[in-house]
Amino acid sequence: MLRSLPFSSYRTSSGIARKCGHADRPTWARQTRCNSTLANLEASRVQIELTNKPKSRPDLVDLKFGKYFTDHMLTIPWKAESGWGTPKIHPYGPLSIEPSASVFHYAPCLFEGLKAYRDEKGRVTLFRPDMNMKRMNSSAARVALPTFNDDALVELIKQLIRVDNDWVPNKAGYSLYIRPTFIGSQPAIGIAPSSEALLFVICCPVGPYFPKGFKPVALYGTTEYTRAAAGGIGAFKLGANYAPGLVAQKMAEEKGYVQNLWLHGPEHHVTEVGTMNAFAVFKHPDGVTELATPPLDGIILPGVTRDSVLTLARDHALGKAKVPGLTDKLKVSERPFTMREIKEAAEAGTLVEFFGTGTAAVISPVDRIGYLGEDIHIPTGPDGMGPISRGIWQQMVGIQTGAISPHPWSVVVME
Numbered sequence: 001m002l003r004s005l006p007f008s009s010y011r012t013s014s015g016i017a018r019k020c021g022h023a024d025r026p027t028w029a030r031q032t033r034c035n036s037t038l039a040n041l042e043a044s045r046v047q048i049e050l051t052n053k054p055k056s057r058p059d060l061v062d063l064k065f066g067k068y069f070t071d072h073m074l075t076i077p078w079k080a081e082s083g084w085g086t087p088k089i090h091p092y093g094p095l096s097i098e099p100s101a102s103v104f105h106y107a108p109c110l111f112e113g114l115k116a117y118r119d120e121k122g123r124v125t126l127f128r129p130d131m132n133m134k135r136m137n138s139s140a141a142r143v144a145l146p147t148f149n150d151d152a153l154v155e156l157i158k159q160l161i162r163v164d165n166d167w168v169p170n171k172a173g174y175s176l177y178i179r180p181t182f183i184g185s186q187p188a189i190g191i192a193p194s195s196e197a198l199l200f201v202i203c204c205p206v207g208p209y210f211p212k213g214f215k216p217v218a219l220y221g222t223t224e225y226t227r228a229a230a231g232g233i234g235a236f237k238l239g240a241n242y243a244p245g246l247v248a249q250k251m252a253e254e255k256g257y258v259q260n261l262w263l264h265g266p267e268h269h270v271t272e273v274g275t276m277n278a279f280a281v282f283k284h285p286d287g288v289t290e291l292a293t294p295p296l297d298g299i300i301l302p303g304v305t306r307d308s309v310l311t312l313a314r315d316h317a318l319g320k321a322k323v324p325g326l327t328d329k330l331k332v333s334e335r336p337f338t339m340r341e342i343k344e345a346a347e348a349g350t351l352v353e354f355f356g357t358g359t360a361a362v363i364s365p366v367d368r369i370g371y372l373g374e375d376i377h378i379p380t381g382p383d384g385m386g387p388i389s390r391g392i393w394q395q396m397v398g399i400q401t402g403a404i405s406p407h408p409w410s411v412v413v414m415e
Contacts, residue, residue: 038082038083038084039085040149041087041153042087043152043153045086045087048163049088049091050091050163051072051090051092053091055070058205060171063174063205063207066206069204070167070204070205071091071163071164073090073091074089074159075087076198076199076200077196078197078198080195080196081195084146084148089159089160095200101187102194103183103184107239108193109143109240110140111182111237111239112132112136112237113132113360114127116175116176116203117400118168118175123402123415124413124414125413126154126410127304127400127409127411128308128409131304133151133153134150135237136180138235138236139182139236139238142233145182145184145194146197154411158413161414172401174205174207176203177204177206179202180199180200180201181200182197206360209362209364214365214385215384216366216367217259217365217366218256218257218258218259218368219257220251220261221260221261222263225245225247226262228241230299234271235296235301236301241301249274256370259274260274261274267340268338268371269339270337270342271300272301272356273366277293277294277303277356277358278293278355279291279309280337280342280351280354281352281353281386281388281389282345282351284350287329288329288330289329289352290333291309291331292334292337294335295335295336296334304359305359305362308409309396312396313326317332323391323395324391325390325391325394326392327387327388339376351378352387352388353380353386353387354369354378355386362393362396362400363385363389363396365380367380
């Protein structure tokens with residue numbers, strides 16, 4: 001399989017990159033040569049227009065993911081001949097875009113997802129936004145869109161949140177979901193890198209993914225469709241990765257499962273859980289518990305939550321930072337594994353748990369996988385979680401919500 005760069009290598013923070021925004025991009029993806037006359041993305045240039053018609057705030061009890069959006073949004077245009085335009089924070093509303101815009105015809109479109117949290121003291125923080133910016137720049141380069149100064153975009157997102165800070169829920173388990181999006185907007189039909197682009201950010205308050213406690217989900221092992229292939233776009237958060245998955249999701253639901261499990265190749269390697277990264281936990285004869293996830297081989301999306309789970313587990317295993325509730329005999333692996341291994345471990349009683357990770361759910365436990373006409377049953381605890389995922393989830397949520405503070409992963413937006 002084609003090897004992709006590890007998530008930690010997705011950077012645009014070199015001095016050259018911050019000057020021109022292209023230094024870390026492959027040659028084929030560069031739209032323009034680095035030129036000092038091109039405008040950089042700069043947070044200090046932002047213009048703010050406040051709405052005179054604030055929206056009514058939704059009742060937290062009625063919150064549905066992605067339905068209610070804040071009063072304001074951020075937009076930043078880009079043109080090949082001039083570079084980045086003026087960032088603007090202005091009232092949320094429709095975009096003005098030509099029907100011939102490249103995004104509608106050739107799909108230069110990518111997005112990110114991250115959250116802002118309010119702790120008990122009222123402080124608002126972001127969780128590892130630098131990781132989202134690195135991945136966003138990597139995705140932009142893959143579809144020949146311009147890269148940008150990641151620190152500048154983080155600062156602009158902070159300013160947007162400060163403008164709409166009263167939209168950040170003040171209740172445990174709730175947060176403000178942030179959706180940066182980047183599209184090609186050149187008003188011309190023709191297969192070529194878009195000479196115009198639009199980066200925008202919208203936000204919506206969201207509630208807990210499992211409002212009534214953790215409920216394990218049932219997966220359908222999808223062998224009829226393939227999510228990604230080596231050399232393709234599976235490792236990038238592009239819109240084109242998601243629409244083709246809807247038919248597999250629909251098929252899983254029709255068969256009585258909640259979500260699909262993407263399998264790859266003739267040996268049915270486990271790759272992703274719907275739109276989440278996949279983890280399995282095995283118990284070995286020597287008493288070691290192994291936390292395993294597929295490697296970043298070019299078809300796996302480098303998830304921020306995935307990286308966080310691995311980092312917390314490795315720090316625990318190395319004795320650098322213990323996670324309460326985790327076994328001391330823990331091994332952390334990024335390695336391929338197949339559904340045959342999952343099935344055999346379940347039958348032998350050595351499969352401890354299986355779960356997915358992502359921004360929305362953080363951790364989603366699995367209790368059943370439909371595979372080739374039969375169900376593989378997976379153990380879960382009385383609270384719906386397993387012994388490894390439970391401890392990691394508690395630690396991560398503690399960091400996100402400020403219960404574990406200070407922490408380098410929490411970036412302060414406002415005190």
